[in-house]
Amino acid sequence: MTAPLLDVRGLKVAARLGDRAHPILKEVSFQIMPGEAYGLVGESGSGKSVTSLAVMGLLKKPLRVAGGEILFKGQDLLQLSKREMRRLRGNRVAMIFQEPMTALNPLSTVGRQIAEMFVLHQGKGWDEAQRLAVDALASVRVPNPDRRARNFPHQMSGGLRQRVMIAMALACNPDLLIADEPTTALDVTVQAEVLRLIKELCAERGTAVLFISHDLGVIASTCQRVGVMYSGCLVEENETQALFGDPRHEYTRGLLGALPRLGSRSQHGRQRLVDIDSIISDRSKLTETRFIAPRAAEGGQP
Amino acid sequence: MLRFALRRNLQIVPTVIVVALLIFVIFSVVPGSFAASLFADGKRAADPQMMARLTQELGLDKPLMERFVTYVTDLARFDLGTSFRTRQPVIDLINDRMWASLQLAIAAMVFAVLVGVPLGFLAALRPGSVLDTVTMIGAVSGLSMPQFWLGLLMMYVFALQLNWLPSFGYGDGSLQNLILPAVTLGVTPLALLARTTRAGVLDVLNADFIRTAHSKGMSEAKVVRWHVARNALVLIVTTVGLQFGSLIGQAVVIEKLFAWPGIGSLLVDSVAIRDIPVVQGTILVIVLWFLIINTAVDLIYAAIDPRIKQE
Ligand SMILES: Nc1ncnc2c1ncn2[C@@H]1O[C@H](COP(=O)(O)OP(=O)(O)OP(=O)(O)O)[C@@H](O)[C@H]1O
Numbered sequence A: 001m002t003a004p005l006l007d008v009r010g011l012k013v014a015a016r017l018g019d020r021a022h023p024i025l026k027e028v029s030f031q032i033m034p035g036e037a038y039g040l041v042g043e044s045g046s047g048k049s050v051t052s053l054a055v056m057g058l059l060k061k062p063l064r065v066a067g068g069e070i071l072f073k074g075q076d077l078l079q080l081s082k083r084e085m086r087r088l089r090g091n092r093v094a095m096i097f098q099e100p101m102t103a104l105n106p107l108s109t110v111g112r113q114i115a116e117m118f119v120l121h122q123g124k125g126w127d128e129a130q131r132l133a134v135d136a137l138a139s140v141r142v143p144n145p146d147r148r149a150r151n152f153p154h155q156m157s158g159g160l161r162q163r164v165m166i167a168m169a170l171a172c173n174p175d176l177l178i179a180d181e182p183t184t185a186l187d188v189t190v191q192a193e194v195l196r197l198i199k200e201l202c203a204e205r206g207t208a209v210l211f212i213s214h215d216l217g218v219i220a221s222t223c224q225r226v227g228v229m230y231s232g233c234l235v236e237e238n239e240t241q242a243l244f245g246d247p248r249h250e251y252t253r254g255l256l257g258a259l260p261r262l263g264s265r266s267q268h269g270r271q272r273l274v275d276i277d278s279i280i281s282d283r284s285k286l287t288e289t290r291f292i293a294p295r296a297a298e299g300g301q302p
Numbered sequence B: 001m002l003r004f005a006l007r008r009n010l011q012i013v014p015t016v017i018v019v020a021l022l023i024f025v026i027f028s029v030v031p032g033s034f035a036a037s038l039f040a041d042g043k044r045a046a047d048p049q050m051m052a053r054l055t056q057e058l059g060l061d062k063p064l065m066e067r068f069v070t071y072v073t074d075l076a077r078f079d080l081g082t083s084f085r086t087r088q089p090v091i092d093l094i095n096d097r098m099w100a101s102l103q104l105a106i107a108a109m110v111f112a113v114l115v116g117v118p119l120g121f122l123a124a125l126r127p128g129s130v131l132d133t134v135t136m137i138g139a140v141s142g143l144s145m146p147q148f149w150l151g152l153l154m155m156y157v158f159a160l161q162l163n164w165l166p167s168f169g170y171g172d173g174s175l176q177n178l179i180l181p182a183v184t185l186g187v188t189p190l191a192l193l194a195r196t197t198r199a200g201v202l203d204v205l206n207a208d209f210i211r212t213a214h215s216k217g218m219s220e221a222k223v224v225r226w227h228v229a230r231n232a233l234v235l236i237v238t239t240v241g242l243q244f245g246s247l248i249g250q251a252v253v254i255e256k257l258f259a260w261p262g263i264g265s266l267l268v269d270s271v272a273i274r275d276i277p278v279v280q281g282t283i284l285v286i287v288l289w290f291l292i293i294n295t296a297v298d299l300i301y302a303a304i305d306p307r308i309k310q311e
């Protein structure tokens, strides 16, 4: 049994507004093994982004961690100093964000923005860092990486910019890549390419991925295990196949039931889209039950 | 970049021509004449004979069209005409005052930028801090304080009480004479700059790419130096440009108060006595100043922001 790369235990995050603290994450626990792709799904506002930002140590006021542990390679990230956390961030744990249009600095060449990673974490000089940035662009299969490195973000398409983000995130060969809806803002054909790229690169390098998405199809094709979030809680977790085949939690069943299906049409030639609230009975009870499947690799230990 | 600069500079020419025409038209239709203002003391009507002679002497009896042609052809030769009052070439009058005006405007702006921008920056980096609160209260006070009152206060404190600086006059361009008027004139742009810088930096700090920068493991200082500064500069340059342009006009009060021989007071004095050639010339020069500043701002933009050159 290998030790998990990331072990989030009972993570709680609260928003402090005035003198009251509103719970945002109530109870989030999950583990990611080295090299594993772990998916996080759940409706908008369920706390997926907050979870990922908490792991990165990037929560901004009024949000702050109110309890729990985030163990990365056995070390609690919440106990690290700002300086130690900075050395880890980008270097061992990197992140890709949803909006490729605004996630890059418009006034700086993409080459320079990638090069920053090598300067920050590998102590390279700018010249060498720029050369490495070109290599990084080549590794995410950007054509003409030499010329592209000198481009500004506005000269690139959304798909290319997201590749730049991936090149940047993977520049220092992190152990964990957090991808928060990395393809939501892209059009469908580009989505598939970018997804495949993330999948292949991470598999090649043995990088573990925390993959966040609304899109269950994307998760199914990318991740080995899935966690389902609802209202600040991780309510169900299982192997991807098992979860999709046999959803245990009422919310997961609702989520899957609300998926439109190709080929299943009613006699009127149209498919009725099912509202999730017509499947689940009572939202207020949803967070009371948990279905966390024991991992096979752990020999049945919960 | 060079082509952009060239094109942007060439755009000045048609603007200047249009402005020159407008000025001429406006001052041919305004009521009142130099001759009348010279003789009228408000009690008796002016001597018609004298008026006629003066009018003829100044060429004001010629038809409008003819005067216009003369004005334009002279202008093409950089001849701005002759002052009605002093009978000196307008260009010489302006020349005498221009340098003092530029000195005052530039000194005021340098002061405003050197103090206002860092204050706004620091305030934005620590919102809600003592420095932030003090800066913003200071900025509001600076904006709402009448300039002449502030000028008087400065005179009283630094010239009369402390006796550190001369209270008025050009003093052959000595730095000491420049300080009080420049600081007084600089307070408004300083306050504005502090506020826009703060707002601009706060805006940039909220941008997605700043979150990206943090996610790379950058220290706060590097985030500011590598990603915030340049982006905030765009707004700062705009404000500096706008303020710089209007500074010469704003300077009138300060020029009067500190007996500073600038172009603003020349304009106001000339308007009062309907010395049309001087008024026309001065306005033209001020407009030219505006255009040059605007062009400079555009060029700086293009240098900062790669998206602009493309258009
Ligand atoms: N700065 C904040 N202050 C207060 N509440 C916040 C803040 N940021 C997020 N929240 C709350 O935290 C909850 C979780 O937000 P989060 O962004 O993690 O959702 P999400 O699952 O990523 O949704 P989406 O799919 O829309 O991205 C939401 O209810 C949101 O209102």
Ligand SMILES: [Mg+2]
Pocket: A048, A049, A050, A180
């Ligand atoms: Mg989100």
